[in-house]
Amino acid sequence: MTVAQRWSVLQPWLSTVVRLAMAGILIAAAVPKMLDIPQSIIAVRAYRLLPEAIVPFVGTMLPFFELALAVILIVGLFTRWAAVAWLVMMAGFTIGVIWAWSQGLSIDCGCFGGGGDVAEGTTNYPLHLLERAGFIVLGVYLAIWPASKFSLDSWMSPKAL
Numbered sequence: 001m002t003v004a005q006r007w008s009v010l011q012p013w014l015s016t017v018v019r020l021a022m023a024g025i026l027i028a029a030a031v032p033k034m035l036d037i038p039q040s041i042i043a044v045r046a047y048r049l050l051p052e053a054i055v056p057f058v059g060t061m062l063p064f065f066e067l068a069l070a071v072i073l074i075v076g077l078f079t080r081w082a083a084v085a086w087l088v089m090m091a092g093f094t095i096g097v098i099w100a101w102s103q104g105l106s107i108d109c110g111c112f113g114g115g116g117d118v119a120e121g122t123t124n125y126p127l128h129l130l131e132r133a134g135f136i137v138l139g140v141y142l143a144i145w146p147a148s149k150f151s152l153d154s155w156m157s158p159k160a161l
Contacts, residue, residue, distance in 0.1 A: 015148035018138050019073050022086055025135065026070035032113025033063035043115020046107040047096045076151020083142035090139060094132045101125040 033040040041059030044050065050058060069089075072082045093111065100107050106120045109128055147154065 011145050012147050012149050012154075015079075015142060015145050016076075016150060018142050019076060019079060019148050019151070022083075022135075022138050022142065023070040023073035026066045026073070026086075029112050030063040030066035030070065033059075033110070034067065036113065037063075039113065039115060040110065043108070043110025046105070046110065046116045047100055048103065048105065049096055049099050076148055076153050079146035079148060079151060079153050080143055083139050083146060087136065087139040087143065090132055090136050094129065094136070097125055097128045097132065 033043075037060050040063060041056050044059040044062070045052075045055045066089075069082060069085055072078065073086075093109075097109060100109075100123075106118055106123050108115050108118045108123065110116065111128075
C-alpha cells in the first residue's frame with residue numbers, strides 16, 4: 001500500500017477525531033458561559049476592546065454561537081465552512097489575548113467560563129496563545145481535509161469519501 005493510499009484511508013478517520021475534538025472544545029467553552037451569562041458579559045468587557053454598546057450582546061450570544069457551531073461539527077454538516085467559522089473565532093480570540101497582553105491588562109480570558117480582571121501576575125498570556133495556536137492547527141487541518149466519517153456531509157455526497 002502506498003503512502004497516498006494509506007493517507008486516503010487514515011484521513012477521514014483523523015478528520016472525524018479533529019471534528020469531534022473541536023465540537024468538544026466548543027461545548028466546554030459554551031456551557032459554563034450559558035450557565036452564567038452575566039459573567040460571560042464581564043469576561044467580554046474585561047478585554048476593553050469592543051464598544052460598550054455591543055459588549056452585552058456579544059457576551060450573551062457568544063456561548064449560543066459556540067454551541068450551535070459544536071452541533072454543526074458533531075453532525076458533520078458543512079464541515080469546511082464550520083472549520084472556517086472556527087478559525088474566524090480563533091482569530092478574534094487570539095487578537096483579544098494579544099490586545100489584553102499589549103495593554104498590560106491582567107484578565108482571565110473567560111474562554112471556558114469565568115473571566116474578568118484578576119490579580120496582577122496571575123495571567124499566563126503565552127500559554128493562552130499557545131492554546132489558541134493549537135486550536136488554529138485543528139481548524140486549518142479540518143478546513144483542508146473536511147471529509148470525515150459519520151457526517152451528514154458524507155451522507156449527502158458519499159463519493160467525497
